[in-house]
Amino acid sequence: MKTAKLPDEFSDLQDFVSEWALEHRADRFKKRYTSSIDDIRRYYDAIMPRMEAIVDHLNQFPVDDIPEASQPLLYMSLSGVEISRAVELWDAPDNYAFPAERVHIDQ
Amino acid sequence: MNKPENLKYEEMYKLGTEPLSTEDCVSPELFEQERQKLFKRAWICVGREGDIPNAGDHLVRDLDVLQTSAIVVRGKDNQIRAFHNVCPHRLNKLVPEGEGNTRKFMCRFHGWTFDLDGALSHCSNKELFTNFDESKFSLPPIHADLWEGFIFINVAEQPKENLREWLGDLNDQFEGYWDEMELRGKWSAVVNCNWKLYVDANTEAYHAPTLHSRSLRDSFASPDNPNCAFNTVRLFGRHRIGSVYANPNYQPNPMEELTFKIAETPLYPATSATTGHLPPGVNPSRNPAWAFDVDVVFPNLQFGAANGWCLVFFYWPLSVNKTLFEACTYMYKPETPGDVISQEYTLAHVRDVLREDMSTLEGTQQMMESGVLKYIQLCDEEITVRHNHVSVANFIAEAD
Numbered sequence A: 001m002k003t004a005k006l007p008d009e010f011s012d013l014q015d016f017v018s019e020w021a022l023e024h025r026a027d028r029f030k031k032r033y034t035s036s037i038d039d040i041r042r043y044y045d046a047i048m049p050r051m052e053a054i055v056d057h058l059n060q061f062p063v064d065d066i067p068e069a070s071q072p073l074l075y076m077s078l079s080g081v082e083i084s085r086a087v088e089l090w091d092a093p094d095n096y097a098f099p100a101e102r103v104h105i106d107q
Numbered sequence B: 001m002n003k004p005e006n007l008k009y010e011e012m013y014k015l016g017t018e019p020l021s022t023e024d025c026v027s028p029e030l031f032e033q034e035r036q037k038l039f040k041r042a043w044i045c046v047g048r049e050g051d052i053p054n055a056g057d058h059l060v061r062d063l064d065v066l067q068t069s070a071i072v073v074r075g076k077d078n079q080i081r082a083f084h085n086v087c088p089h090r091l092n093k094l095v096p097e098g099e100g101n102t103r104k105f106m107c108r109f110h111g112w113t114f115d116l117d118g119a120l121s122h123c124s125n126k127e128l129f130t131n132f133d134e135s136k137f138s139l140p141p142i143h144a145d146l147w148e149g150f151i152f153i154n155v156a157e158q159p160k161e162n163l164r165e166w167l168g169d170l171n172d173q174f175e176g177y178w179d180e181m182e183l184r185g186k187w188s189a190v191v192n193c194n195w196k197l198y199v200d201a202n203t204e205a206y207h208a209p210t211l212h213s214r215s216l217r218d219s220f221a222s223p224d225n226p227n228c229a230f231n232t233v234r235l236f237g238r239h240r241i242g243s244v245y246a247n248p249n250y251q252p253n254p255m256e257e258l259t260f261k262i263a264e265t266p267l268y269p270a271t272s273a274t275t276g277h278l279p280p281g282v283n284p285s286r287n288p289a290w291a292f293d294v295d296v297v298f299p300n301l302q303f304g305a306a307n308g309w310c311l312v313f314f315y316w317p318l319s320v321n322k323t324l325f326e327a328c329t330y331m332y333k334p335e336t337p338g339d340v341i342s343q344e345y346t347l348a349h350v351r352d353v354l355r356e357d358m359s360t361l362e363g364t365q366q367m368m369e370s371g372v373l374k375y376i377q378l379c380d381e382e383i384t385v386r387h388n389h390v391s392v393a394n395f396i397a398e399a400d
């Protein structure tokens, strides 16, 4: 699969697209708990300072009509939300909880 | 009035103070009684009207606890009906589990076909049957009714109470609450514990400052209320509403703070809740230091009702020590992409906090089954736990 090219102002995040621009919630959840905390932290450090700019960019568009070139930014920010707690709260890819792999994300 | 009402629930509700026996969580005989005398006589929620918006839309649920499979379908007349999922010919299961849309239900065994209202509409070679009376071969109906957009069924031949009577004073507590919300997330898991243990864990707040210390930090506790005492607990017959305190001085972590900032629709936790527009059953004490409520519609439906979003839990008993849990989150339609991002925080965070609650369940079930200790101890703030077990026991006792 060809990796999408981000809008120019977000080229600093280009290297993270293939791993973190995940459309489905189930994939973002799994990506978090199967990643190392170092990988998660690297992504967090890249995406966190850019979140507001991404939101400003995406908010130019209607919620159900984000142009294709900007969609990876939405998915990357959703991944950012997913992994943020690993860094900010748990210092681990997952919390101490019921096994993540036994949870089925239906939607 | 940031402090909880500090009521003595034990005095208010007279449910007793004695330790509770574990038997109703470990005994296969008691589970069988629950199945026959409670679940098969209860109004059970199977979904929302919005799950089947158009004529012919149907959902099929295999319900172990009711020992049947049910078809719930919207007819051409817009009526929602329910049937046992069985073909009256040689009792083949008519429709596979799942969702779909159809004009008629056709049995794939010999082709008997049924209208959406359950009537037999086609059978080939009728003349080969002796005294064939097609009016006798409609799909066996299940009682179905609606409340606030939720679909309830009752498999009793003649339910003792209709749905309004079943809900009693709960009827008017949530008027219009879900009207603008839509399903924004759903997940499920099979957990090896009794269904009541699971309800218990999700309906008391005494555990929050300990079990959730890392994920929720001090969002549910403050010097005013160090043990996360309920703002209020209100019992409505067999049903209950517990209103959970939130620390108004909680400082969100960075991503959480950002998602609050960019949200157009209200989010978790709702410490700054403006509650004027909420129906009386949501944040019933109108305390601004409020996170959400834990509501149980007896026996196995739970709401986590907040300002602008709501969890809906289904507990499906599979056996005495196995439960299928389904967690749905309803929210307002996102207005902006930023809204989508902020809603995602609530969805992910709540899911993982609930996984912390789930982390205790299988160990508790295991140790209950060991039989070393046969009683649980409950404090006044665990009135919701007591009410859960007492309501089930009373219902079964009265059913005889």
Ligand code: FES
Residues within 6 Å of the ligand: B087, B088, B089, B090, B091, B092, B107, B108, B109, B110, B111, B112
């Ligand atoms: S069992 Fe259904 S048509 Fe024969």
Ligand SMILES: [Fe+2]
Residues within 6 Å of the ligand: B201, B202, B207, B208, B211, B212, B353, B357
């Ligand atoms: Fe909890």
